[in-house]
Amino acid sequence: KRRKKYGKAKPWGILGLYDHLSGVKIDVAWAEDAAWRRSNKEPYLTWGDYETMKKTGFNRPFFTFSIVSACTAMMFTSILVNDWTFEPLSVNPMIGPSADTLLQLGAKESYLIVVQQEIWRLASPMVLHAGLIHFFLNMVALWFVGRAIEQIHGFFPTVVQFVVPAIGGTILSAIFLPEYITVGASGGIFGLIGACISDIIMNWNLLFNEFVNERGARLSHARVLVVLFLDIVLNCIIGLTPFVDNFTHLGGMIYGLLCGLSTIQLVSPRFLIGGDERQCFHKCKLLFFRSFGLLVCVAGIIASSIVLFSGDGETNPCTTCTMMSCVSFPPWTDQNEKWWYCDDCSKASAEGTLDTETGKFIELNLKCPNGSTETIDVNDSWPQDESGLEGMLPMLCREHCLW
Numbered sequence: 001k002r003r004k005k006y007g008k009a010k011p012w013g014i015l016g017l018y019d020h021l022s023g024v025k026i027d028v029a030w031a032e033d034a035a036w037r038r039s040n041k042e043p044y045l046t047w048g049d050y051e052t053m054k055k056t057g058f059n060r061p062f063f064t065f066s067i068v069s070a071c072t073a074m075m076f077t078s079i080l081v082n083d084w085t086f087e088p089l090s091v092n093p094m095i096g097p098s099a100d101t102l103l104q105l106g107a108k109e110s111y112l113i114v115v116q117q118e119i120w121r122l123a124s125p126m127v128l129h130a131g132l133i134h135f136f137l138n139m140v141a142l143w144f145v146g147r148a149i150e151q152i153h154g155f156f157p158t159v160v161q162f163v164v165p166a167i168g169g170t171i172l173s174a175i176f177l178p179e180y181i182t183v184g185a186s187g188g189i190f191g192l193i194g195a196c197i198s199d200i201i202m203n204w205n206l207l208f209n210e211f212v213n214e215r216g217a218r219l220s221h222a223r224v225l226v227v228l229f230l231d232i233v234l235n236c237i238i239g240l241t242p243f244v245d246n247f248t249h250l251g252g253m254i255y256g257l258l259c260g261l262s263t264i265q266l267v268s269p270r271f272l273i274g275g276d277e278r279q280c281f282h283k284c285k286l287l288f289f290r291s292f293g294l295l296v297c298v299a300g301i302i303a304s305s306i307v308l309f310s311g312d313g314e315t316n317p318c319t320t321c322t323m324m325s326c327v328s329f330p331p332w333t334d335q336n337e338k339w340w341y342c343d344d345c346s347k348a349s350a351e352g353t354l355d356t357e358t359g360k361f362i363e364l365n366l367k368c369p370n371g372s373t374e375t376i377d378v379n380d381s382w383p384q385d386e387s388g389l390e391g392m393l394p395m396l397c398r399e400h401c402l403w
Contacts, residue, residue, distance in 0.1 A: 024206050025152060025265060026054055063158050064146035068139055070127045071185055075135045078105055078128065086131070093241050093329075093340045096131020102183050102243065108170055110178035114313030122174070126166040128183035130243035137238065138185050141231065145192045149199075157263040158192070161256055164297065165191025169252035171304045173245050176321045178314055179344050179369070182245045186235060187252035193232065194256025198293075199264045200225070242340055245325040255300065261293025336395055344369040345397035352378075352389065360384050366393065368401035376400065 030050045037044060045053075079086075081104060082097035091098070103109060106124030113121050129135040150158040169187030232253070239246035307317075316322070326342035328335075345368070353363040361384055366374045376396060383389060 026051055029054070061147045061150035061158075063155050063162070064142065064150050067127070067146070067162065067185065067188070068142060071129065071135065071139060071142075074105065074127045075129055075132075078102065081105065090338070090340055091346065092131055092243065094129075094131025094134040094243065096129065096134065096243075099181055099243070099346065102128060102130070103181055107181040107183045107243075108174055109181045110174040110308070110311075111313040113174055114309055114311060122167050122170045123163075125170055125183045125248075126163075126185050126188050129185070130183055130241075134184060134238065134244060137235075138189055141189050141235075142185060142192075145189065145196060149192055149195060153195075153199075153264060160263055161191050161195040161259045162188035164259055164301070165194065165252035165255035166248075168255040168297070168301050168304070169248035169250075171301065171308055172251035173247040173325075174313075175304060175308050175311070176247050176316065176318055177245055177325055178311075178316055180242075180245065180322075180326065180342075182243055182248060184244055184248065186239070186244065187248040190232075190235065190249045190252035191256030191259065193228070194253040194258075195260035195264065196228065197253075198257045198260025202261070202264060239325055240327045240329070242326060242342065247321075247325055255297055258293040258297040258300075262290050262297075335398060341394070341398070343398065345394040345401070348393040348397035348401075350389070350393055350396075352386075361389060364389070364396070366396055366400060368397050370401060372401050374400040 027047070030045075030047050033045065033050060036042070078097045078101055082101040086092070086095050087098050089095070096102075099107075103112075105128055106121055107128060108121050108125045112118045129138060146158065146162070149161065153161075166185070166188035169190065170182075173182050173187075235249055236246055238244055239249050311317075322342065328338045328341050328343075330339060347369045349367045351365045351367075352361045353365070354360065355362045361378045361382075364376045364378060366376055368374065374396075378389075382392065
């Protein structure tokens, strides 16, 4: 009936994969509903009416629409607060606002979360983005993956699969990248991708079973898995730029996979080809999937929260781990000619000493973000106005405080 009504054409990519899974699961749910109605002498509901009911009303992807709308509104707000300007690419390669603007709107900064008790910053970054490039890539991924997952699994499971990984990933970012501010819906999106991976693992036979797949469909599903893997790699590469981090990405994906184990419907192909679904082994396996993922997810968030709030919000327990999340690029150029930098030297400040006779700056007392202080003689070739010297502070910080 499904092939007669819709034909053999399938949507492209992840939507096609989920269209297949959704169709099988709706058909199974209709069969279960028909069996229940028969045993309880209720009016029969046809397959066509049942499918229409499942795809209308509250079964539409309202949560995905809401998150996309919120992210869009906050993207415009961040540009507005930044006086409708974009920072130089050396500061923000994502074509977006300044770090101060993102902080003002709710970006993650560990010191503010731990010391100032601004715990809401664990959730607010999920609707903020570093810039237009970051925003558009995330919204495309959220629209396709989020919409597909919500249409098949419903509103509340999708909320769990997005919000919990987004917060859990931000907690990990706050632990391992306390010196950096980060934003983005990527933690939640990677949570949805993790839930998608969980769904694929749990319902692997529905994707590659000969009984429910036409010829060539299994190869198409395999291509989708490759595209999904490439999407993960692309987002991890984006995570190497400023204001975006891979701890949120990978942490969100792990939490999403765990949440998926507890919220995603498991359908055995034995339902379609025959078999007793009431067997003790099947029930135990289902109970294991339902409880294991959620328990590990909750335990992980509690443990990481304890680690975060037992620290000072400034000390990084793994200084070499920052290389997983940000790399100055390109690596083959001189240190003063990078497109962007992965340090906090933009926060460096200085006090200048003036020559009373000439009125020129002769010395700078440089205060670096790592707490060190350096006294630097002003070169004659340097600018003498305050704004010009202020623009040189990041370079001086890298020369005297980091190298």
